[in-house]
Amino acid sequence: MTEEEFLQRYRSSDYEKPSVTVDAALFTVRDGMLQVLLTKRNEHPFQGRLALPGVFVGMHETLDEAAARALHDKTGLHDIFLEQLYTWGSIDRDPRMRVISVSYYALVPEMRLSGMTGAALFPAEEMAAAHDIAFDHSRIIACGRERIRNKVNYSDIAFSLVGQEFTLPELQHIYEILLGQKLYKANFRKKIADKILPTDQFTSGSQHRPSRIYRRNTPP
Amino acid sequence: MTEEEFLQRYRSSDYEKPSVTVDAALFTVRDGMLQVLLTKRNEHPFQGRLALPGVFVGMHETLDEAAARALHDKTGLHDIFLEQLYTWGSIDRDPRMRVISVSYYALVPEMRLSGMTGAALFPAEEMAAAHDIAFDHSRIIACGRERIRNKVNYSDIAFSLVGQEFTLPELQHIYEILLGQKLYKANFRKKIADKILPTDQFTSGSQHRPSRIYRRNTPP
DNA sequence: TGACAAAGTAGCAAAAGTATACTATCATAG
DNA sequence: CTATGATAGTATACTTTTGCTACTTTGTCA
Numbered sequence: 001m002t003e004e005e006f007l008q009r010y011r012s013s014d015y016e017k018p019s020v021t022v023d024a025a026l027f028t029v030r031d032g033m034l035q036v037l038l039t040k041r042n043e044h045p046f047q048g049r050l051a052l053p054g055v056f057v058g059m060h061e062t063l064d065e066a067a068a069r070a071l072h073d074k075t076g077l078h079d080i081f082l083e084q085l086y087t088w089g090s091i092d093r094d095p096r097m098r099v100i101s102v103s104y105y106a107l108v109p110e111m112r113l114s115g116m117t118g119a120a121l122f123p124a125e126e127m128a129a130a131h132d133i134a135f136d137h138s139r140i141i142a143c144g145r146e147r148i149r150n151k152v153n154y155s156d157i158a159f160s161l162v163g164q165e166f167t168l169p170e171l172q173h174i175y176e177i178l179l180g181q182k183l184y185k186a187n188f189r190k191k192i193a194d195k196i197l198p199t200d201q202f203t204s205g206s207q208h209r210p211s212r213i214y215r216r217n218t219p220p
Numbered sequence: 221m222t223e224e225e226f227l228q229r230y231r232s233s234d235y236e237k238p239s240v241t242v243d244a245a246l247f248t249v250r251d252g253m254l255q256v257l258l259t260k261r262n263e264h265p266f267q268g269r270l271a272l273p274g275v276f277v278g279m280h281e282t283l284d285e286a287a288a289r290a291l292h293d294k295t296g297l298h299d300i301f302l303e304q305l306y307t308w309g310s311i312d313r314d315p316r317m318r319v320i321s322v323s324y325y326a327l328v329p330e331m332r333l334s335g336m337t338g339a340a341l342f343p344a345e346e347m348a349a350a351h352d353i354a355f356d357h358s359r360i361i362a363c364g365r366e367r368i369r370n371k372v373n374y375s376d377i378a379f380s381l382v383g384q385e386f387t388l389p390e391l392q393h394i395y396e397i398l399l400g401q402k403l404y405k406a407n408f409r410k411k412i413a414d415k416i417l418p419t420d421q422f423t424s425g426s427q428h429r430p431s432r433i434y435r436r437n438t439p440p
Numbered sequence: 441t442g443a444c445a446a447a448g449t450a451g452c453a454a455a456a457g458t459a460t461a462c463t464a465t466c467a468t469a470g
Numbered sequence: 471c472t473a474t475g476a477t478a479g480t481a482t483a484c485t486t487t488t489g490c491t492a493c494t495t496t497g498t499c500a
Contacts, residue, residue: 063309
C-alpha cells in the first residue's frame with residue numbers, strides 16, 4: 001500500500017473524536033494578591049457561572065495560537081506571557097460531550113488590564129477553592145497557582161507581572177505575593193542583582209526616600 | 221432555552237475536530253545511560269521508522285488511562301510511574317490529518333523490562349537528536365529528558381528507576397546518569413538520608429566490601 | 441597475610457542562604 | 471530650620487549547604 005492509497009483510505013471521520021478546547025488562566029497581581037481573569041458564561045452548560053476564557057481549537061491554529069486568541073477575545077491584549085499548563089481529559093468534565101481541554105496560564109502586569117471589558121479579575125486563592133465555577137476550571141486555577149509559585153524560584157516569570165520600568169520594592173512585593181511569604185530586602189536584592197539594570201531615575205512624590213527605577217537585564 | 225433544548229440542538233458533529241492521541245515515552249537506565257522505549261511502525265505514515273508507543277484516545281478513557289494502555293500494549297506492564305509531559309499541537313505534525321498529541325513520560329527499573337517483545341530500548345540522548353524518528357517524537361523525547369533532569373532535584377522520581385530494594389551505590393548511579401554528572405558519595409548520602417530505610421541485608425559475591433541494602437522510606 | 445577494590449565515614453573550607461542592625465533621603469509638622 | 475516618621479538602601483554577623491579530600495572498613499583473591 002502506497003502512502004497515497006493509505007491517505008485516501010484513511011478517513012478521519014471514521015472514528016468518533018473528542019472535542020478539543022483551550023482554556024487560559026490569566027493572572028495578575030492587584031490589591032496585594034494574585035487575581036485571575038474570569039468571564040460569566042452566557043450559554044449552557046454552566047450558564048451564569050464564572051469560567052476561564054476558552055475556545056475550541058480551530059483546525060488551522062496551533063494550541064498556543066488558540067490560547068492567545070481566547071485571551072485576546074476577552075482582553076484585547078497581545079504579546080503576553082503565555083505557557084502551557086496541563087491537559088485535562090476527564091470523561092465527564094463537560095456535560096455536553098467529551099471535551100479535552102489544554103490549559104494555559106498567562107501573566108500580565110495589572111496596568112495593562114485597565115479599562116478592560118468582557119471579563120473581570122477575581123482573587124485566585126478563593127477561585128481555586130470555589131465550587132461554583134464552570135467545568136473543572138477551579139482546578140485549573142489551582143494548578144496555575146502552584147505552577148507559578150514553583151516557577152518563581154527558578155525562572156524570571158515574576159518580571160512578567162511588572163512593567164518595563166519598576167522599583168525594587170515593587171518587584172519584591174510581586175515575589176512576596178507569588179511565594180506567599182515575606183522576603184528579606186537585602187537578600188532579595190542580592191539574588192536578583194544580575195537580572196536588573198539600574199536607571200538614573202527615581203520615583204517621586206512619596207513621603208519618604210525615593211526608590212531607584214530599574215529595567216530588566218537580559219544579557220544572553 | 222432550557223439545558224435540554226440546548227443539548228438537543230448542539231450536535232458535536234457539526235464541527236470539524238482534530239484527532240487526539242497519547243504518546244508515552246518510557247525511560248529506563250540501562251548500560252549506564254538513559255534509554256527510551258521505541259517501536260517500529262508498521263503502517264503509514266512513517267512506516268518502518270521508530271516511534272513512541274501511542275494510541276488514539278478512546279471516548280471512554282481518560283488521558284492517563286490511554287497512556288497506560290499505550291505502554292501496556294507494548295510492554296505488558298502495569299503500575300508504572302507515569303506523568304503528563306506536554307501537549308503538542310503543531311498543525312502539520314501528522315501528514316494524514318490534524319492530530320493533537322498529549323505526551324507522557326514513564327519511568328521503570330530495567331529489571332521489569334526483561335523479556336519484553338514488541339518494543340526495544342534506545343539511547344535517549346541520541347534519539348532526542350535523531351532526525352529519522354516518526355512525527356515529532358524526538359522532540360517529545362528531548363522534552364522528557366529535560367523534565368526528568370529537572371525533577372530529579374526536587375522530587376523522588378529516581379526511586380522509580382530502581383527496584384524495591386537497592387544499594388546506595390546503585391541509587392547514586394541512577395542519580396548521576398539522570399543529572400549527567402558525578403556526585404560526591406558523602407554528600408549524596410546526607411541528602412537522601414531521610415528518604416531511605418536500611419535493612420539488615422547486604423549484597424554478596426562482589427570482590428570487595430558488600431553494600432547494605434535499603435528500602436524507600438515514605439513517612440507521610 | 442598482604443594487596444586490591446569498592447563501601448562507608450569524618451571533617452574542613454568555600455559558598456549560599458538567613459537574619460539583624462544600621463545609614464540615607466524624602467515629606468511634613470512644629 | 472530642625473525634628474520626626476516612613477520607607478529606601480547597605481553592611482555584616484550567623485547558619486546551613488555544598489564541594490572536596492582523606493581516611494577507615496570489609497569483602498575476595500593470590
